[in-house]
Structures are given as C-alpha cells and as structure tokens.
Amino acid sequence: MPAAREALLDAAYTALARRPWSAVRMVDVAAAAGVSRQTLYNEFGSKDGLARALVRREADGYLAGVDRALTGHSDPRDRLTAAAEWTAASARENALVRAMLTGCWGERLPALDLAAVASGSAAPAQRRADGP
Numbered sequence: 850m851p852a853a854r855e856a857l858l859d860a861a862y863t864a865l866a867r868r869p870w871s872a873v874r875m876v877d878v879a880a881a882a883g884v885s886r887q888t889l890y891n892e893f894g895s896k897d898g899l900a901r902a903l904v905r906r907e908a909d910g911y912l913a914g915v916d917r918a919l920t921g922h923s924d925p926r927d928r929l930t931a932a933a934e935w936t937a938a939s940a941r942e943n944a945l946v947r948a949m950l951t952g953c954w955g956e957r958l959p960a961l962d963l964a965a966v967a968s969g970s971a972a973p974a975q976r977r978a979d980g981p
Contacts, residue, residue, distance in 0.1 A: 854892055854902075856882040861903050866944070870900065870959040900959035907945040914939060 860881035864873045875896055879889040893899040918931035940947040948954045 853882070853884055853888060857884065857889055857892060857899070858903050858906050861899055862907075862945075865903075865958070875899070897959075904945055904949070904959065907943060908949055911936075911939050911943070911946045911949070 857878060860878045861873065863881065864878055873896075875889055876886050878899070879886040882889070889899070893902055914935045915932050918935040919928050922928045922931055936950065940950050944958060948958050
C-alpha cells in the first residue's frame with residue numbers, strides 16, 4: 850500500500866478514536882497525514898470512500914490474524930481456541946473490528962453497507978477455518 854494512502858488511513862483511524870465519524874473532517878485527516886486535501890480526495894474520492902477503505906483495511910488485518918491463528922495449529926480445538934482468542938483481543942483493541950463483529954456501529958463509527966466492503970481475505974480465511 851502506498852505510503853500516502855497508509856498515512857491517510859492511519860490519520861482517519863486516529864481521528865475516529867477522538868470524535869464521532871460525523872465530526873471527522875477531511876481537511877483534518879489530510880493535515881494529520883501531511884498531504885493536501887486534494888490528495889485525500891484523489892485517493893478515496895469522498896468521505897464515504899475513505900470510510901470504506903478504512904473498514905476494509907481493518908477487516909483485512911483482522912482476517913489475516915484469524916488466518917495466522919488457524920495456520921499455527923493442526924488440532925481443530927486448538928484452531929478454534931486460537932481464532933477465538935484473536936477475535937476477542939481484536940474486538941477489545943479495535944472499535945471498527947468490534948463493530949464489524951457485533952453489528953453495533955453506533956454514532957461514533959461510519960455506518961457502511963459491509964457487502965460493499967468485501968474483503969479479498971475472507972474466502973481463504975474461511976477455507977482455513979473449515980480445516981482440511
């Protein structure tokens with residue numbers, strides 16, 4: 850992922866930790882990332898585009914962790930335990946992951962159609978969860 854895009858997503862995540870999504874301003878996200886507002890719009894198109902990309906990044910990170918947890922164990926019980934532990938830790942530490950897992954977006958988080966944020970990681974993680 851290009852450095853500017855990653856910096857913008859990091860800045861959006863930080864802004865979201867401080868205020869509700871409705872109060873997050875694109876100009877503030879751009880300034881925090883050290884880029885122009887035009888660069889932000891060129892990269893994501895809109896605030897909704899930024900929200901989709903942010904949720905996608907966090908979902909992909911969560912699913913990559915599930916994949917790592919499942920890969921590290923051959924016993925189905927151990928696989929399930931590792932995936933559950935990763936899920937609990939991720940939900941505790943990341944409000945976006947918690948919202949994705951529970952469906953409780955609240956006013957602080959961007960309300961999205963999650964089908965529009967489909968992750969390329971979901972199918973491989975599901976296959977790993979299903980086991981051999």
